[in-house]
Amino acid sequence: MSTRRQFLKSLGTTFALGCLSSELQATILRHPSIKAIEGSWFEFQHHSLIEGKYWNPALAAFTAEQWDKKIKEIADTGIRYLVLLNTAIRDKTFYPSKLLPKHQLECEDPLETVLSAADKYNIKFFVSNGFYGDWTKSAFLMQDKQVEKLRLQAMNEIAEKYSHHKSFYGWYYPNETGIRGHYDDFFINYVNVSSQEAVKLIPHAKTLIAPYGTRNVTPDEKYVRQLEQLNVDYIAYQDEIGVEKTNVEESAAFFENLHNLHKKAARSKLWADVEVFKFEGKVYQSALLPAPAKRVIEQVKAISPYVEKIFIYQYIGLMNKAESPVFAGVPESVSLYEGLMKNHFLKK
Template sequence: MRRRDFIKYLGLGGVAMLAMPQSIRANSSAVAVPSSCKKLKPISGSWFEFRHSASEGGNWNKALTHFTADQWRRKIFEMREIGMEYLVMMGVALDGKPFYPSQIAPQIPMGCEDPLEAVLAAADECGIKFFVSNDFWGELDAYTMMIDKGVQKLRFRSMEEVAQKYSHHESFYGWYFPNEAQLQPYFIDECVKYVNDCADFAQRLTPNCVNLIAPYFIKEARFDEYFVRQLEKMNIDIIAYQDGVGVNHTALEDSARFYEILYKAHEKASRARLWADMELFYFEDGDGGNLLPADFNKRIIRQMENISPFVDKILCYQYIGIMNKPGTDIIAGHPDSLRLYEQYSAWYNQYKNKK
């Protein structure tokens, strides 16, 4: 699905911005790179999907739809082998239909009876931590899903069901709230309420959960009192900002500057941990079409260099479909995904040997 197709409500942020005093709107001066964060960080995890939108996932949707429980298990182990410690499940449903056996709506037909059970059980075995999604139970419009009471009812009903069926898994680390917010340059009030409502409900169901969101449009990020106060108000453990390089929101050479701003704001707020959601892809048609793997040596290593000084962890969007280990029967994606796997694997093995 187009995970960043939510620019349609950009104007809400613009209105809020005009209302801010000039003293709050101004950025403060840059700070030096934190001395404790200068080492290049590996990719510690990835977003994870059972199915992508037809317009973007044409290279892997068909294969994933037919994966058996054993193939899902081996795919999870494949990701762990290359250093993935965390997986962020994009959706437990798509267009209101669940990927798992549910009392809420008919299940999406898959080659595996219960894909959610298959991947969580595999993650238990190999030590991966999952952030489990609590959506998509409505139309793929972030703002609508944040405020729609009917979607909220389905969302919370699903969370109860998912917690009952799957939270016994050791790999059930926390929740991901996937209605992604755009910095405009601040979070809209509806987003803050949505995050806090989801977090409150999640903590009632799974008291020890760790929760995550992934906002985008970091080029609008501000370090000022207003944004810091918003961060202080949000009951969220981890914010993994999308770097925006793959979708052409962010120029490659600018991402370090934007993460530096976010680092300063998070340091002052002392609330949510700052992670990154680094994009491994580019669009086949320039600004749309199938997602294709970027080149590690020409682009992705530079993204890692820009991000590493300012975040605790680098996650990526995404391993599924964009990276594949060669020589297996669980390849789902463009042939270039094998090249990217080999490129990153060579770098990661060198990284491990230097530790």
């Protein structure tokens, strides 16, 4: 019996929310392979207007004081890393820029505000270097030289304005690649060009990517070589449960393969991007809603033995503390928050 099967057998495959015995709770707490959620993606506005319809209006109206409270609310869960999805979208930035016009939000400089709050509450931010150009055309954005020039200029501008913050931990490259057995060569180039600029600007900064197509990885020597070529510190693969490409029962095997591949390559650390959402209707064509906490717990349990850290997509819009003064999302977001806190998948 494989290690994975022994692990799942020892825990049981499912358990009911709110009905966990003290014995099972203790098993979860003391089992070294089950990890707490340490990080989350973060945004000022969701890139897809359809998907973000239940929280985009609230975020647009947040004042600087409210953003500070939201960062504190997140920090109070034990989350210590936030990944800013984008610093620009639809040809406007989320900070005062000389390169593009700025989104007109209630908060004058959201990026300054959240980094200042993160300084206070001990949060580490990965700051995005996108989306400069049409976010729906990721392959084009990664290959077009004019877009590349704008992206690198934005990195320079952002570093000049904000790298003094202790919370500016690293960079996130948001243009995603869909793995089809292996990485596209242009994706490797996009990552490496970005990292080359990143190290010039902030030598100590870490770097992160989050590819999809996790189930399609071909576990061979070519993939290992590509991992060796990728100049990036952390790769947080999407588990693709929320987008309905994979089910929980399959995901452990995919991450077990990735664990073995990353061990051979001995370069970037293997993290996970756990999708804590479901769609209100058709996938990619309807609003995002919080997934049941029971499903998310099973997602985390399945892949924990194989990854260094668990991140989620995402706290903003999909999770809220009850009676939060900075509520953004649907009422069901409280259930997800409480389910993960109660069962120690978030912890102080």
